[in-house]
Amino acid sequence: MTALLTDHYELTMVNAALADGTAGRRCVFEVFARRLPTGRRYGVVAGVGRLVDRIAGFRFRPDEIAYLSGRRIVDADTARWLADYRFTGDIDGYAEGELFFPGSPILTVTGTFAECVVLETLILSVLNHDSAVAAAAARMVTAARGRGLIEMGARRTHEEAAVAAARAAYLAGFAYTSNLAAGARHGIPTAGTAAHAYTLLHDDEPAAFAAQVATLGSETTLLVDTYDITQGIRNAISVAGPGLRAIRIDSGDLSVLAHQSRELLDSLGAPDTKIIVSGDLDEYAIAALAAEPVDMYGAGTSVVTGSGAPTAGLVYKLVEVDGRPVVKRSENKATVGGRKAAVRRHKPTGTATEEIVVSRGVPDHQPNDRLLQRAHLVGGEPVGRPTLAESREHLRQCLISIPWEGLKLSAGDPAVPVTAITAQ
Amino acid sequence: MTALLTDHYELTMVNAALADGTAGRRCVFEVFARRLPTGRRYGVVAGVGRLVDRIAGFRFRPDEIAYLSGRRIVDADTARWLADYRFTGDIDGYAEGELFFPGSPILTVTGTFAECVVLETLILSVLNHDSAVAAAAARMVTAARGRGLIEMGARRTHEEAAVAAARAAYLAGFAYTSNLAAGARHGIPTAGTAAHAYTLLHDDEPAAFAAQVATLGSETTLLVDTYDITQGIRNAISVAGPGLRAIRIDSGDLSVLAHQSRELLDSLGAPDTKIIVSGDLDEYAIAALAAEPVDMYGAGTSVVTGSGAPTAGLVYKLVEVDGRPVVKRSENKATVGGRKAAVRRHKPTGTATEEIVVSRGVPDHQPNDRLLQRAHLVGGEPVGRPTLAESREHLRQCLISIPWEGLKLSAGDPAVPVTAITAQ
Numbered sequence: 101m102t103a104l105l106t107d108h109y110e111l112t113m114v115n116a117a118l119a120d121g122t123a124g125r126r127c128v129f130e131v132f133a134r135r136l137p138t139g140r141r142y143g144v145v146a147g148v149g150r151l152v153d154r155i156a157g158f159r160f161r162p163d164e165i166a167y168l169s170g171r172r173i174v175d176a177d178t179a180r181w182l183a184d185y186r187f188t189g190d191i192d193g194y195a196e197g198e199l200f201f202p203g204s205p206i207l208t209v210t211g212t213f214a215e216c217v218v219l220e221t222l223i224l225s226v227l228n229h230d231s232a233v234a235a236a237a238a239r240m241v242t243a244a245r246g247r248g249l250i251e252m253g254a255r256r257t258h259e260e261a262a263v264a265a266a267r268a269a270y271l272a273g274f275a276y277t278s279n280l281a282a283g284a285r286h287g288i289p290t291a292g293t294a295a296h297a298y299t300l301l302h303d304d305e306p307a308a309f310a311a312q313v314a315t316l317g318s319e320t321t322l323l324v325d326t327y328d329i330t331q332g333i334r335n336a337i338s339v340a341g342p343g344l345r346a347i348r349i350d351s352g353d354l355s356v357l358a359h360q361s362r363e364l365l366d367s368l369g370a371p372d373t374k375i376i377v378s379g380d381l382d383e384y385a386i387a388a389l390a391a392e393p394v395d396m397y398g399a400g401t402s403v404v405t406g407s408g409a410p411t412a413g414l415v416y417k418l419v420e421v422d423g424r425p426v427v428k429r430s431e432n433k434a435t436v437g438g439r440k441a442a443v444r445r446h447k448p449t450g451t452a453t454e455e456i457v458v459s460r461g462v463p464d465h466q467p468n469d470r471l472l473q474r475a476h477l478v479g480g481e482p483v484g485r486p487t488l489a490e491s492r493e494h495l496r497q498c499l500i501s502i503p504w505e506g507l508k509l510s511a512g513d514p515a516v517p518v519t520a521i522t523a524q
Numbered sequence: 525m526t527a528l529l530t531d532h533y534e535l536t537m538v539n540a541a542l543a544d545g546t547a548g549r550r551c552v553f554e555v556f557a558r559r560l561p562t563g564r565r566y567g568v569v570a571g572v573g574r575l576v577d578r579i580a581g582f583r584f585r586p587d588e589i590a591y592l593s594g595r596r597i598v599d600a601d602t603a604r605w606l607a608d609y610r611f612t613g614d615i616d617g618y619a620e621g622e623l624f625f626p627g628s629p630i631l632t633v634t635g636t637f638a639e640c641v642v643l644e645t646l647i648l649s650v651l652n653h654d655s656a657v658a659a660a661a662a663r664m665v666t667a668a669r670g671r672g673l674i675e676m677g678a679r680r681t682h683e684e685a686a687v688a689a690a691r692a693a694y695l696a697g698f699a700y701t702s703n704l705a706a707g708a709r710h711g712i713p714t715a716g717t718a719a720h721a722y723t724l725l726h727d728d729e730p731a732a733f734a735a736q737v738a739t740l741g742s743e744t745t746l747l748v749d750t751y752d753i754t755q756g757i758r759n760a761i762s763v764a765g766p767g768l769r770a771i772r773i774d775s776g777d778l779s780v781l782a783h784q785s786r787e788l789l790d791s792l793g794a795p796d797t798k799i800i801v802s803g804d805l806d807e808y809a810i811a812a813l814a815a816e817p818v819d820m821y822g823a824g825t826s827v828v829t830g831s832g833a834p835t836a837g838l839v840y841k842l843v844e845v846d847g848r849p850v851v852k853r854s855e856n857k858a859t860v861g862g863r864k865a866a867v868r869r870h871k872p873t874g875t876a877t878e879e880i881v882v883s884r885g886v887p888d889h890q891p892n893d894r895l896l897q898r899a900h901l902v903g904g905e906p907v908g909r910p911t912l913a914e915s916r917e918h919l920r921q922c923l924i925s926i927p928w929e930g931l932k933l934s935a936g937d938p939a940v941p942v943t944a945i946t947a948q
Contacts, residue, residue, distance in 0.1 A: 104705035105683040107676065108716030111704070112740065116718070120735035122725050129721070154683075167708045175739075213725050220719070221703075224679035225686055252531065255648035256835040258685035259529040259578075262649055279645075280535070281528035284591045292532030294540070295644070297553070297842035300850040301546050301637050311544035315599075316536065327853045405834040411680040411825055418721035426724040429751045 103160045103185070107221045108173060114214045115178040123181075123214035128420035128439045131193070131207035131227060133200065137235075137409030139511040142502065144238050144495060145206055146268045147230030148196035152482045154222055155187055187215055188480040192473050194442075196486065197271060197495035199502065200231075201514040203457055205440035206414065208473065213421070220416045228414050229261060230268040232406035236383070237272035238499065239407070240399055242507050243387040248396040250291050252278040252378065253404030265404040271492050274403075275396075286488060293348075299326040309339040321346040321376055324361075333361055337368045346374035346395070354379065355392050362393035382407050383509055425460060436522055442472040444516065452501045452516045461523025527584040527609070531645045532597060538638045539602040547605075547638035552844035552863045555617070555631035555651060557624065561659075561833030563935040566926065568662050568919060569630055570692045571654030572620035576906045578646055579611055611639055612904040616897050618866075620910065621695060621919035623926065624655075625938040627881055629864035630838065632897065637845070644840045652838050653685060654692040656830035660807070661696035662923065663831070664823055666931050667811040672820040674715050676702040676802065677828030689828040695916050698827075699820075710912060717772070723750040733763040745770040745800060748785075757785055761792045770798035770819070778803065779816050786817035806831050807933055849884060860946055866896040868940065876925045876940045885947025 117123035136143055160168075160182040168174045174182065189211020200206050207223065209216050240249060251269040254262035254277075266282030276291035277283065283290035294312055302308035309322050318340045324332030324347045336347055347365070349357050354377045365373050377389065378398030386397055406412075417435065418426055425437030438460040445454040446468040455472070456463040463469070475483050486494070499507065506515025541547035560567055584592075584606040592598045598606065613635020624630050631647065633640050664673060675693040678686035678701075690706030700715035701707065707714035718736055726732035733746050742764045748756030748771045760771055771789070773781050778801045789797050801813065802822030810821050830836075841859065842850055849861030862884040869878040870892040879896070880887040887893070899907050910918070923931065930939025 102705055104708050105678070105686065106704050107678055107702040108704055108707075108714040109702065109718055110716075112716055112736075113718050113722045116722070116736045116739040117725065119739045120731075122735065125725060127721075127725065164708065168704070171707070171714070173704070173714070213721075217719075217721060220721075221678050221686075222683060225681060225683035228680050229682040229685070254529070254531055254645050255840070256652050257649065258653040258682060258688055259646060259649035260684035261653070261682035262529065262645075264682055278531040278533065280530050280532055280592070280597070281526055283532075283595070284528050284588065290532040290595070290597070292534075292536055294533055294537050295641075296852045297551075297637075297641060297644075298537045298540070300842045300852065301541065301549060301551065301845055307544075311546065312536075312540045315540040315543045325852075401835055410829040410834045416679070418724045421725055428720045428724065428749075 102164065103158050104164050105222050105225065106218060110218045110220055111168060111174050111178065113217055114181070115174050117213055118178055118181060124212045125422050127211065127213045127216050127418055129209040129216050129416055130205050130419045130440065131223060131414050131416050132205055133202055133413045134415065135202050135413065136514060137413060140235060140409065141506045141508065141512050141515045142235070143200040143412060144231055144234040144272060145194045145196055145198045145200055146234035146271055147226040147264065148193070148476060149485065149488060149491065150230065150264065150267070151223060151226040152476050152485065154226065155191070155219060155477060156480070156482050158187060158219065158222065160185055181214070185215070185218070186480060187211065187219065187477070189215055190475070190479065191477040192475045194472050195474055195491065195494055197491035197498065198472060199498045201455055201516055201518045203518040203520055204455060205442055205457060205473070208439060224414055224416050228411045230264055231412035231414065232410055233265045233268035233404060234272045235412065236407035236409065237269040237274055237403050238495065239383040239509060240386055240403060241273035242499070243383045243509060244397055245390055247394065248275040250274065250276040250278065250396065250398045251403055252398045253400035254279045256401040257404040262404060267488065269403050271488060271495060273492065273496060293321045294323050296323065296326045299323065305332060306335045306339055309335055313340045318343045319345045321348050323348045323350065325349050325351050329357060329361065330364060333364050334368070337365070337370050337373070342368065342370040342373065344370060344373045346376050348376040348378060348398070350379045355389060358389065358392040358394050387509060436520055443469040444472055445469055446501065450501055451503055455516050455518045457518055457520050459520070459522045526588065527582050528588050529646050529649065530642060534642045534644055535592060535598050535602070537641055538605070539598050541637055542602055542605060548636045549846050551635065551637045551640050551842055553633040553640050553840055554629050554843045554864065555647060555838050555840050556629055557626055557837045558839065559626050559837060560938060561837060564659060564833065565930045565932065565936050565939045566659070567624040567836060568655055568658040568696060569618045569620055569622045569624055570658035570695055571650040571688065572617070572900060573909065573912060573915065574654065574688065574691070575647060575650040576900050576909065578650065579615070579643060579901060580904070580906050582609070582611060582643065582646065584609055605638070609639070609642070610904060611635065611643065611901070613639055614899070614903065615901040616899045618896050619898055619915065619918055621915035621922065622896060623922045625879060625940055625942045627942045627944055628879060629866055629881060629897070632863060648838055648840050652835045654688055655836035655838065656834055657689045657692035657828060658696045659836065660831035660833065661693040661698055661827050662919065663807040663933060664810055664827060665697035666923070667807040667933060668821055669814055671818065672699040674698065674700040674702065674820065674822045675827055676822045677824035678703045680825040681828040686828060691912065693827050695912060695919060697916065697920060717745045718747050720747065720750045723747065729756060730759045730763055733759055737764045742767045743769045745772050747772045747774065749773050749775050753781060753785065754788060757788050758792070761789070761794050766792065766794040766797065768794060768797045770800050772800040772802060772822070774803045779813060782813065782816040782818050811933060860944055862946070867893045868896055869893055870925065874925055875927055879940050879942045881942055881944050883944070883946045
């Protein structure tokens, strides 16, 4: 963990603000998205749990301060301030797993200007990445219609981003990850058996399958498409018996191959052997396989890269200084200053109808309203931390609550409209 | 650094291969791309320097082995093997900063099956991420036509991916990064002055500018688009004088605003004050500003997310076992087994004409050929490590060497065709 996961300009601003006496002004920063990625109907708040840990541990080490001083990025007064830095303000916002829409005040950071401004990069990095992955993953979960999903994209993204991506995909409802660090750090179930290399290593496919079954038992998954899939399935059942847990197909026309494989497995007396498919699957490819006899999907590249939207478009803006609302004015971005309060309004049936965001006030109370903001840190200390499993269930409930159109994969309006109100 | 940045199936394969005696077979794995991302004419090898460090330090810690054993991912024999693990094989491949094309054997990993297979995820994570960023960044450098570029995308990607992205962008020719960790770890020049929040913090814009100039001097960049750009520029010169180094514009029609700003700065007697523009710039937007009076570009989201291609499409395939070429056969992927040797052929003028990739043999020697592979690790030890500055210059020379069509931003064939030859 390093406090240098920070942009140069944040420390330049701290330096100048310490010098002119404005560094201690009480500020409110807000994280929000001006728009959703093209084609999306909702965003998913993800990364909050990770972020809270990183903010609580955000310290400038002596060697880091020496670097900053040596490069004259900060002066001596600022170096001393950095040495004492810990965030002592308050952060509240949407729960991890909550949905968001354009204008939703996802995170509100309150404290002195200096202590808040240095967190901009860390906050946006974590939330932009994890929320992008979670939103893509949630669409895949919808497309999979109850069938299980394995996240196997670690090889397609930065090695540490891979761990965060696995966490975000699990949050969104994926059942497993291939990534062991994600398993160890976040308690996510991991899965994996063998690659084509394992079959190629052996003298022939039956020898490879026999060795795998000898070690892992028939409760394993045999990858059957290294040479010829039909023969691969015959070899698999011949070696493992009809109690084989699953086969995996990673290439070819998955729709046709799933059908042929199911028929073949059934004819070999293995009706309970599952079929797992993988290979460049995204939410559209998964949806297209809905009618095929597939039991589980493996998704890699598309989930870890946000399926076309690799960043969530979240920004971190100063909205209030010493109780005065502030807003950048040079173009019409419809941004409103001041601290916001947000509720989501529902029908008695539980379907969300509207999100009300009030600047410098509180929404009028109506039955079936749900407050969207909760405390994440108070006086710099983490509070009320949900488990990843709880956040996962929260997202599942949120997705049930939006109008059914919101779950369509096609482009459309945000699933829930946001009404912005300025109280004064 | 953790050896758990690894996929579950790698350890399952090691476990099964140790049990059946195949784990020690001499293997050759190869990293290559089947195709370039849509619209691209070349790829850029990036991340090699980072990767070599991570492979040399790849160890399974006791707590990691305890996790793997406790979850029954590995048995006792495999746990002992992991405890002793260090890579003792050889890795050679293309230099960092080298160009690649479909079928280029970018990296060749030689050793026992078990010691090589556990590196798949780490190798692909590092190379896929860094190469994706470098390729996008290189196109932006071309589009900028000699004007400087600042990478400022840390807020749009995972916090650690941001550091690697800054490194890859610098490799590709960017002049600065906003990311301080990239500066501290990799010696990359950092840049940054102030965000809109800094102006909003103050009672008015002149007060903000005055405080910034008091601290940083007139050798700074003032962000002039918080309220009104024309007034912002007047305030900037009024406060800093005509010796102000630069203004930055982060919103609006940058083409029009650059012109107006240049005229205004000139009329205010500040012809040497530079104009820096930023705000959702990608290679196409940068190219569209070529005729405008812009001095430097800031690029964020598009560079760190690979400008539409967030992963480089590199795969890690077993190509040889105990001297025998192997290849997956279930579909026509035109993949050739066996260890490869590669040269790039050039005209006497230095223009690259062809890349020759020979499986299980060596290319015939011709004048102006350049060998593309060099040793990265020998017996597990890093060798011949270029500096980041050397790799940066290597890429610059490579881009000069390709036919001019290869630098076009439009879609087209790979800049240099690859001829695959099987020697036997």
